[in-house]
Amino acid sequence: MFRDGARKSMWQAEIKRYGTVFSEDLRYDVVIIGGGITGVSTAHRLQLSGLNCLLLEAKNLGFGTTGGTTAHLNDFFDTTFKEAIGKFGLDNACLLVDAGKEAMRVFHSNVTQHSVDCDFEEKTAELFAVDEDQVSQLEDIVDGAKQVGYQMHYTDRIDFPIPFRKAVRIPGQAQFHPIKYIRALAEVFIENGGAVVENCLCESHEESEEGVLLHTSLGEVRAKHAVFATHTPPGISLLHFTTAPYRSYVIAFSLKGNSYPSTLGYDLYDSYHYYRTHQIDGKKMVIADGEDHKTGHTGDAGACFSRLEDHCRQQFDVDRVEYAWSSQYFEPADGLPSIGVLPSSEGRVFVATGFRGNGMTFGTLSSAIITDLINEGSSRYEALFNPKRFRPTAGFTTFIKENATVLKDMIGDKIGMERIRSLAEIGAGEAKVIRHEGRSYAVFAEQDGELHVLRSTCPHAKCEVRWNNAELSWDCPCHGSRFNVNGQILNGPTTTGLERIE
Numbered sequence: 001m002f003r004d005g006a007r008k009s010m011w012q013a014e015i016k017r018y019g020t021v022f023s024e025d026l027r028y029d030v031v032i033i034g035g036g037i038t039g040v041s042t043a044h045r046l047q048l049s050g051l052n053c054l055l056l057e058a059k060n061l062g063f064g065t066t067g068g069t070t071a072h073l074n075d076f077f078d079t080t081f082k083e084a085i086g087k088f089g090l091d092n093a094c095l096l097v098d099a100g101k102e103a104m105r106v107f108h109s110n111v112t113q114h115s116v117d118c119d120f121e122e123k124t125a126e127l128f129a130v131d132e133d134q135v136s137q138l139e140d141i142v143d144g145a146k147q148v149g150y151q152m153h154y155t156d157r158i159d160f161p162i163p164f165r166k167a168v169r170i171p172g173q174a175q176f177h178p179i180k181y182i183r184a185l186a187e188v189f190i191e192n193g194g195a196v197v198e199n200c201l202c203e204s205h206e207e208s209e210e211g212v213l214l215h216t217s218l219g220e221v222r223a224k225h226a227v228f229a230t231h232t233p234p235g236i237s238l239l240h241f242t243t244a245p246y247r248s249y250v251i252a253f254s255l256k257g258n259s260y261p262s263t264l265g266y267d268l269y270d271s272y273h274y275y276r277t278h279q280i281d282g283k284k285m286v287i288a289d290g291e292d293h294k295t296g297h298t299g300d301a302g303a304c305f306s307r308l309e310d311h312c313r314q315q316f317d318v319d320r321v322e323y324a325w326s327s328q329y330f331e332p333a334d335g336l337p338s339i340g341v342l343p344s345s346e347g348r349v350f351v352a353t354g355f356r357g358n359g360m361t362f363g364t365l366s367s368a369i370i371t372d373l374i375n376e377g378s379s380r381y382e383a384l385f386n387p388k389r390f391r392p393t394a395g396f397t398t399f400i401k402e403n404a405t406v407l408k409d410m411i412g413d414k415i416g417m418e419r420i421r422s423l424a425e426i427g428a429g430e431a432k433v434i435r436h437e438g439r440s441y442a443v444f445a446e447q448d449g450e451l452h453v454l455r456s457t458c459p460h461a462k463c464e465v466r467w468n469n470a471e472l473s474w475d476c477p478c479h480g481s482r483f484n485v486n487g488q489i490l491n492g493p494t495t496t497g498l499e500r501i502e
């Protein structure tokens with residue numbers, strides 16, 4: 001298994017394994033924790049700036065959401081420019097435009113400078129409204145874009161067989177193969193003296209005037225600085241209260257004819273669907289994404305795939321669904337990512353999280369911001385994305401709603417848990433969280449009857465895990481930690497697995 005779920009993504013055949021040994025005697029300039037697009041891009045940029053870096057990854061490069069993304073590269077975001085103007089003011093919304101353009105420049109320069117073969121293609125994006133509600137949303141989006149000087153043009157045709165009321169075209173976007181990209185950057189990083197260590201979980205860290213000491217599953221590492229590029233920081237952080245975990249579903253399918261769309265397409269449903277074409281081993285496929293929900297908040301994750309497939313079959317002449325997988329992202333309460341000094345840090349530990357569905361862009365941007373913060377001591381985007389910025393005014397309602405849900409989940413699951421007299425009550429293929437003789441367990445019975453019994457309380461913040469029948473995982477609805485049926489960690493913020501009961 002090379003990713004954080006039981007289903008195969010269309011990218012993971014390109015995953016390559018690296019070493020699992022490091023020297024405890026060495027002291028690095030920077031240790032970067034997390035081998036997704038954020039960690040690899042940051043390690044690459046810091047090493048090329050002349051620093052001596054170590055990249056640590058709990059499993060393998062691309063194990064997290066970067067291995068389950070859809071890899072659209074956009075400089076417009078899930079948080080629209082109109083929303084950004086409303087929450088942060090016109091000047092900051094203009095800075096957000098610059099941030100997007102800078103990420104595109106950094107990405108483009110990485111690809112051209114190192115001749116990276118990652119199926120990179122520049123594309124036009126098409127945003128389309130399919131009903132009257134969406135028309136007014138689209139008009140708002142265009143109005144916000146106009147105010148910040150970002151180009152969007154109305155169009156009367158789109159490259160998708162989807163009936164629409166109104167649409168815009170946005171030039172200068174892109175798509176690529178995420179694993180080929182991070183693998184190529186990792187290789188440049190290594191060629192330039194950087195070290196990659198996989199199967200190394202960072203369990204905790206201590207910061208002092210001498211630097212940062214990381215306690216990992218393979219031993220201790222010392223560095224002047226550390227960067228948590230772990231999608232959400234491990235341990236307990238303020239950022240777990242200002243970001244919430246969501247799941248999103250992807251299918252990749254072939255068409256009966258050869259009318260594959262040549263643009264990137266987005267409707268305006270909540271949650272929205274988005275589409276693009278990618279060719280793997282000579283086979284063209286449309287990639288479609290949608291059906292998002294808060295992690296642990298669906299009784300039947302498998303049904304999300306069925307709904308997404310039904311939706312696609314209504315729009316496209318689908319031949320065969322070749323891949324179906326899901327993955328996780330983090331929604332920030334005020335709509336903008338957190339990139340900079342970790343809230344609990346005195347200035348030597350950095351973090352990048354809360355990317356919504358724009359982590360290809362914000363992960364790339366993080367590499368530039370964090371490199372500037374470490375080398376120059378400042379970045380022009382420092383205040384906009386400051387992880388400590390959280391102000392009650394921008395996103396306060398979302399903050400209250402998300403944390404009320406966490407509390408409700410935490411208490412409700414403990415009260416509502418099923419009580420059983422014997423484990424034999426759990427049928428083949430069934431999974432349940434149960435209370436038995438005063439303790440709670442997560443139990444999964446394989447088809448052949450073999451039982452996997454785990455303690456069901458997430459070690460991170462003591463919520464009860466819930467079953468994900470699509471990825472065969474136990475997911476924590478509070479902060480997004482996930483575990484496989486053996487209790488091993490799939491996603492943080494936990495740094496401890498679920499105890500297995502033999």
Ligand SMILES: Cc1cc2nc3c(=O)[nH]c(=O)nc-3n(C[C@H](O)[C@H](O)[C@H](O)COP(=O)(O)OP(=O)(O)OC[C@H]3O[C@@H](n4cnc5c(N)ncnc54)[C@H](O)[C@@H]3O)c2cc1C
Pocket residue numbers: 033034035036037038039056057058059060061062063064065066067068069070071072073074200201202203229230231234247248249250289326327328329352355356357358359360361362363491492495
């Ligand atoms: C279905 C889906 C589709 C998406 N599509 C797009 C898209 O088209 N365009 C876009 O811009 N964004 C998209 N996103 C968002 C984007 O994919 C993510 O924001 C991005 O991949 C996050 O990258 P990352 O490197 O920060 O985190 P990850 O890729 O999750 O990497 C974090 C890594 O850290 C490791 N790790 C975690 N904890 C520890 C620890 N304690 N010690 C050591 N290692 C650890 C993990 O194993 C993991 O490999 C999508 C998201 C989803 C869910």
